[in-house]
Amino acid sequence: MSGSGIRPRHTAVTGIGVVAPNGLNADTYWKSVKDGTSVLDRITREGCEHLPLRVAGEVRGFDASALIEETFLVQTDKFTHFALAAADAALQDAGLSSTAADSPYSVGVVTAAGSGGGEFGQRELQKLWGQGSRFVGPYQSIAWFYAASTGQISIRSGFKGPCGVVASDEAGGLDAVAHAARAVDRGTDVIVVGAAEAPLAPYSGVCQLGYPELSTVEDPTRAYRPFTPAACGFVPAEGGAVLIVEDLERAQRRAAVVRAIVAGHSATFTGASHWEQSREGLAHAIRGALDEAGCAPEEIDVVFADALGVPEADRAEALALADALGPHGSRVPVTAPKTGIGRSYCGAPLLDIVAAVQAMEHGQIPPTPNVFDVCHDIDLVTATARPAELHTALILSRGLMGSNAALVLRHGPGSAV
Amino acid sequence: MTTEVTQVTVEELATLMKTAAGVTVDPGELERRADSTFAEFGLDSLGLLGIVGELENRHGRALPNDAERCKSPRAFLDLVNVALTTGA
Numbered sequence: 001m002s003g004s005g006i007r008p009r010h011t012a013v014t015g016i017g018v019v020a021p022n023g024l025n026a027d028t029y030w031k032s033v034k035d036g037t038s039v040l041d042r043i044t045r046e047g048c049e050h051l052p053l054r055v056a057g058e059v060r061g062f063d064a065s066a067l068i069e070e071t072f073l074v075q076t077d078k079f080t081h082f083a084l085a086a087a088d089a090a091l092q093d094a095g096l097s098s099t100a101a102d103s104p105y106s107v108g109v110v111t112a113a114g115s116g117g118g119e120f121g122q123r124e125l126q127k128l129w130g131q132g133s134r135f136v137g138p139y140q141s142i143a144w145f146y147a148a149s150t151g152q153i154s155i156r157s158g159f160k161g162p163c164g165v166v167a168s169d170e171a172g173g174l175d176a177v178a179h180a181a182r183a184v185d186r187g188t189d190v191i192v193v194g195a196a197e198a199p200l201a202p203y204s205g206v207c208q209l210g211y212p213e214l215s216t217v218e219d220p221t222r223a224y225r226p227f228t229p230a231a232c233g234f235v236p237a238e239g240g241a242v243l244i245v246e247d248l249e250r251a252q253r254r255a256a257v258v259r260a261i262v263a264g265h266s267a268t269f270t271g272a273s274h275w276e277q278s279r280e281g282l283a284h285a286i287r288g289a290l291d292e293a294g295c296a297p298e299e300i301d302v303v304f305a306d307a308l309g310v311p312e313a314d315r316a317e318a319l320a321l322a323d324a325l326g327p328h329g330s331r332v333p334v335t336a337p338k339t340g341i342g343r344s345y346c347g348a349p350l351l352d353i354v355a356a357v358q359a360m361e362h363g364q365i366p367p368t369p370n371v372f373d374v375c376h377d378i379d380l381v382t383a384t385a386r387p388a389e390l391h392t393a394l395i396l397s398r399g400l401m402g403s404n405a406a407l408v409l410r411h412g413p414g415s416a417v
Numbered sequence: 418m419t420t421e422v423t424q425v426t427v428e429e430l431a432t433l434m435k436t437a438a439g440v441t442v443d444p445g446e447l448e449r450r451a452d453s454t455f456a457e458f459g460l461d462s463l464g465l466l467g468i469v470g471e472l473e474n475r476h477g478r479a480l481p482n483d484a485e486r487c488k489s490p491r492a493f494l495d496l497v498n499v500a501l502t503t504g505a
Binding site for chain 2: 069070071072073074075134135137138139141142
């Protein structure tokens, strides 16, 4: 994080690609988010039916073979399939293709990952213990690795600019965007940045059962209800989003549509499951992000909350907003569209960024599905979208292992830069 | 074990390139361009390594280390078939 006095970032978001449980493209995603549609449902994935984890946000109807070449499919996990498809859509939205780049070295790739390729890894490990080491395919070495999506996006499009992978917990989704903005600040023209996860497979499912924050409630309408007295944990999901970020002046020179400005970011760490302490960590992150953005608390028009759904964590988040934003903390509209989608780990904050951009573009704050009786001192938007003129959005994220992050986005065309 | 000593054909290699590495190539094309590099067919080194592993499992024996370093289909088939025939 940079200190005060640093010039506000001039990093433009010019492209968006989405693969989410509630939409296989950005337009469908926004329609579902705006309408408050909940797609949480009983897990149907083969091999997961007997797990105590009952409800999740599954990406359904995603046909990887129609979107990605077979040479890439055989050597990648589903989490990379999502990322490749979202990257394609984002590049297209930005009016870019690999051939349009001035030089392959002018485009880099950054992704965040929380769990890597669990489904691919399970298949190969089953061969290892079922048949022997000689039956494990060589692509195991790259497919389940956290870095797989960054590598495959760059290989597939021929991008040779600075690449990176952020493995800093769920909040790493926001950290990745900040990392990309820094790369642009240092002179790289374009960074393809995002996160997509695929944690809904038997091995990955079992790994999550150890999280005390995981909701095991069977009713999809009751499984994930943060900020209410009935909060009982979070529901996991798969999918995510990819953004194209580039230098604002470069974007304007090529007459790209600037959809938003990445204005500020900060991250802190307060330890795994220490939700009470996350109040201080999150508040500090919010202050840092505002400081970097040169943004007063009152300028924040909407907050996309982390909304973990664990009572102590929800309380900490509401108090962190009050600590960092003062009286504005209880007045600013807060939303958490992810209650209708689930949390796709590092993909979740990316989907929140997308929703924030779309909310600013459409002048609508999307609601928080399945949540009605809020028991904290925040103005949570529920039931239906709320029309509002939105210039600046604050996106919050926390990880189960203790990371906290905040990101400030400014509306693109309306921003005075 | 009664593994019959068989030659690896161009057709079998084409099938393996598809199943192990997702590379679609017509066997006739593979035969005509047998001296082209695997890279020109879109097969990377990990893909070839997977094909070597699959052949070793099918034939129940190890292939020479050089097999996974072969640059062209002809070099690969020559080396593999000599190894399988002579038991070297």
